[in-house]
Every structure is written in C-alpha cells, then in structure tokens.
Amino acid sequence: MESCQPNGGLKHYPLTPLRFLRGLACLIVYLSTAFMCLVYFTPPFAVFLRLFSIHYSRKVSSYFFGMWLALWPFLFEKINKTKVIFSGEIVPEKERVLLIANHRTEVDWMYLWDLALRKGCINCIKYVLKSSLMKLPIFGWAFHVFEFISVERKWEVDESIMRKMLATFTDTSDPLWLAVFPEGTDFTEQKSINGQRFAVDNGLPVFKNVLLPKTRGFHACVEILRGSIDAVYDITIAYKNRCPTFTDNVFGVEPSEVHLHVRRISLDEIPSSESECHTWLLNTFKLKDQLLSDFISQGHFPNQGTEGELSTIRCLVNCITVIAMTLVFTYLTLFSSVWFKVYVAMSCAYLGFATAYNFRPVPVFGDFKSVSRKKSD
Structure with missing residues (x-):
C-alpha cells in the first residue's frame, strides 16, 4: 500500500457521466458563488470599511470568506464521500497558529480546510503561495483580498x-491560521532524486517521502509571529490510493482517503537563531519522512480518529445560504437596475487592478481600534 502514487495507480471511483455532471455543477456553483461574493462584498467590506479599520474589515470579510470556503469540505466529505481521517494530537479550537505541512500534491492545501472548519478557524486561514497563482481568474482576486502572501x-x-x-x-x-509548505514545491520522484543527491553532497539527511525543507521563510514567520501566535501545528498528509489532482477532487474520483497527522508544537520548542531553526526543521521533516514510511507499510498514522464527522445539517444550511445570496446577486446584476451592472463592472476593475499591483487601502484617519485603545489608556 502506498501513500501516494503520482504517476500511476487505479482511481478509486470511475469517472461516470453522473459523476462528471455532478462535479461540473459543483465547479460552476463554486466559481459563480466566489465571483458574486467577491464583487459584491469587496467594495463595502474590503475597501470602504478598511479605510477606517483594518481589524473590522478583516473580521467582516473573513466571515463571508469562511462561509464560501466551507463549501469545499462539504464537497469532499459529504458529496464525494472522501474519508478525511485525523490522527495525532487533538488541538484546541480557535487558536492563532502557524501551520507547516508536507507537500505531496497540488491540492494538499485544500484539505487543511477540513481541519480548520472543525476548529472554527476556516475563515482565518491564509497561505504562503507562489505568485503565479495570483494570476488565476477569480481565485487570484480572492487570494489578494484575503491577504495570502505571494512569493517568487x-x-x-x-x-x-x-x-x-x-x-x-x-x-x-x-x-490567524497561516499555512506554510517549507518544501516550496510539491513532491515528485525526480525532485526527490535531485534532493537526495544534494543531501548526500552536503551532509544532510536523505529523505524518501519528503523534500528537503527551506528554512528562511519559515524562520521569518516564527521570528515575527512568535509573540502573537499560540503554537505551531505540524501536519503530515498522506493519501490512498494515489495523489489527487484538482480535477480528481472536483469530480470525486480521488482520493478515497486523506490522512492528516497533527502535532501541536509550543513556540518555546523552536529555536530563535536561523541556524538552529534550520536543524530543528530538518529534524521535523525527518519525523515526517518516518511517519510516511510507516503509513505506507501500515496504511494509517498512529492514534487515528481524533476528530469527528462534519455536521451534514450545518454544511447544508451554509451551502443553501451561500447559493441563495449568489442567486440574489445574480438577479440584481442581470435583471435589475443598470447601476448594479455598473457596480459589478467597477468592482471587477478594482479587483483586477488591486491584485495586479498588490494594492490594499490603509485607514485614512488611523484604525478605529487603535484609536479607541489609545483613548482607553
């Protein structure tokens, strides 16, 4: 049994016409809901309100972002019937955390949403991601509005x-749930071979199931956020039968099971200096490598079953609410006053400009929250 077979392996579910049509319908729903929510909510909440308070702008924007993002675990677990199995430690709800995870495939980051939803933090998850993803239609706008960190x-x-x-x-x-993938790219056999050669030449640990992690970005996150986050969550991800692609996820042909092993780490355990942090991160990925080897041989991580099932009723209510809002916005755009069309066009123009030039409004009179703090002092 293998945790991931990027270039082979049979799909767990056949791509039947019904499964294809269902996946296509879900994709249309997700794209349309994302578009309508972005163009209608960005001007009042991510622009106008941000002129007065970054804190309250984030709070309101993230609330609606969380509603939309919760549609994806609903797709994975309730519609596609993918089993998402958690193991390791049970972490508290609503902590401010930095997450580090291995990067098996292009959709690893999507399954962090399943854990975030269970912990009441799906609205505040952010990622460090490659800048090319900012060019994706609609999704690139969302990455910018919700302040994902794009890197070259x-x-x-x-x-x-x-x-x-x-x-x-x-x-x-x-x-805040800030997710970082220290490997910097997804795992492939060729990248693994290249990384093993580099490790041998430089006296570093040789890994079979993960790539050598890069330290600088992770160290910067720990250094700057050390006094303001509660912990670091070390998450190891594995799949049965094969690594899924984005289309596999949408159409529900893979994965049959996703396994996430969670380890909560106190900030006190992570060294402050970059060199010591590098050694700590290498040791952490050595543990990940062993966990994945054990998963391949045993078919599961230790201490599995730490999280329960999602509530079907809550997922349905959230889904119906988001779709209802989208239908209202669609009606207003297509069949109501021309001013709604103007509003949508101007919102699209702003989103395109802001994403392309990395522009975000700043409070014009100081943040309401900061001002109120000073008065109370």
Missing part, C-alpha cells in the same frame, strides 16, 4: 514582501 521562491526578492505582510498579522485580536 527567491529569498532576495521575497524577504521584504514576507516581512512586510507578516508584520500586519501580529494583532492578537485578529484570528
């Missing part, structure tokens, strides 16, 4: 961008 994967270019963005995440009253 060149530290001399990324350092100033990362530090500037991370500095805005230090307010402890803003919920």
Whole structure:
C-alpha cells in the first residue's frame, strides 16, 4: 500500500457521466458563488470599511470568506464521500497558529480546510503561495483580498514582501491560521532524486517521502509571529490510493482517503537563531519522512480518529445560504437596475487592478481600534 502514487495507480471511483455532471455543477456553483461574493462584498467590506479599520474589515470579510470556503469540505466529505481521517494530537479550537505541512500534491492545501472548519478557524486561514497563482481568474482576486502572501521562491526578492505582510498579522485580536509548505514545491520522484543527491553532497539527511525543507521563510514567520501566535501545528498528509489532482477532487474520483497527522508544537520548542531553526526543521521533516514510511507499510498514522464527522445539517444550511445570496446577486446584476451592472463592472476593475499591483487601502484617519485603545489608556 502506498501513500501516494503520482504517476500511476487505479482511481478509486470511475469517472461516470453522473459523476462528471455532478462535479461540473459543483465547479460552476463554486466559481459563480466566489465571483458574486467577491464583487459584491469587496467594495463595502474590503475597501470602504478598511479605510477606517483594518481589524473590522478583516473580521467582516473573513466571515463571508469562511462561509464560501466551507463549501469545499462539504464537497469532499459529504458529496464525494472522501474519508478525511485525523490522527495525532487533538488541538484546541480557535487558536492563532502557524501551520507547516508536507507537500505531496497540488491540492494538499485544500484539505487543511477540513481541519480548520472543525476548529472554527476556516475563515482565518491564509497561505504562503507562489505568485503565479495570483494570476488565476477569480481565485487570484480572492487570494489578494484575503491577504495570502505571494512569493517568487527567491529569498532576495521575497524577504521584504514576507516581512512586510507578516508584520500586519501580529494583532492578537485578529484570528490567524497561516499555512506554510517549507518544501516550496510539491513532491515528485525526480525532485526527490535531485534532493537526495544534494543531501548526500552536503551532509544532510536523505529523505524518501519528503523534500528537503527551506528554512528562511519559515524562520521569518516564527521570528515575527512568535509573540502573537499560540503554537505551531505540524501536519503530515498522506493519501490512498494515489495523489489527487484538482480535477480528481472536483469530480470525486480521488482520493478515497486523506490522512492528516497533527502535532501541536509550543513556540518555546523552536529555536530563535536561523541556524538552529534550520536543524530543528530538518529534524521535523525527518519525523515526517518516518511517519510516511510507516503509513505506507501500515496504511494509517498512529492514534487515528481524533476528530469527528462534519455536521451534514450545518454544511447544508451554509451551502443553501451561500447559493441563495449568489442567486440574489445574480438577479440584481442581470435583471435589475443598470447601476448594479455598473457596480459589478467597477468592482471587477478594482479587483483586477488591486491584485495586479498588490494594492490594499490603509485607514485614512488611523484604525478605529487603535484609536479607541489609545483613548482607553
């Protein structure tokens, strides 16, 4: 049994016409709901309200973001019947955390939503992701509005961008789940071979199931957020029967099971210096490598079953609410006053401009929250 077979393996479910049509319908629903929610909610909440308070702008925007994002675990677990199995430690609800995870395939980051939803934090999850993803239609707009950190994967270019963005995440009253994939890219056999050669040449540990992690971005996150987050969650992800692609996820042909092993780490356990942090991260990925080897031989992680099932009723209510809002916005855009069409066009123009030039409004009179704090002092 293998945790991932990127280039082979049979699909768990056949791609039948019914499964194809169902997946296509889900994709249309998700794209249309994302588009309508973005164009209608961005101007009042992510632009106008942000002119007065970044905190309250994030709070309101993330509430609607969480409603939309919760549609995906509903698709995975309730519609596609993918088993998402958690193991390891049971982590508290609503902590501010930094997440590190291995990167088996292009959709690993989507299954972090299943854990975030169970912990009441799906609205505040953010990612460090490659800048090319910002060019995706609709989704790129969302990545920008919800303040994902885009990187070129060149530290001399990324350092100033990362530090500037991370500095805005230090307010402890803003919920935060910041996800980082230290390997920097998804796992393939060729990348693994290249990484093993590099490790041998440089006296580093040789891994079979993960790539060598990069330290600088992770160290910057720990350094800047150390006083404002509760913990680091170390998450190891494995799949049966094969690694899924995005289309596999949408049409429900893979994966049959997703396994997430969770380990909660205190900030005190992570060294402050970059060199010691590098050694700590290598040791952490050595543990991941062994966990994945054990998963391949045993078919499961230790201490599995730490999280329960999602509530079908809550998922349905959320789904119906999001679709109902989208239908209202669609009606207003297509069949109501021309001013709604103007509003949508202007919103699209703003989103395109803001994403392309990495623009976000700043409070014009100081943040209401900061001002009220000073008055109380």
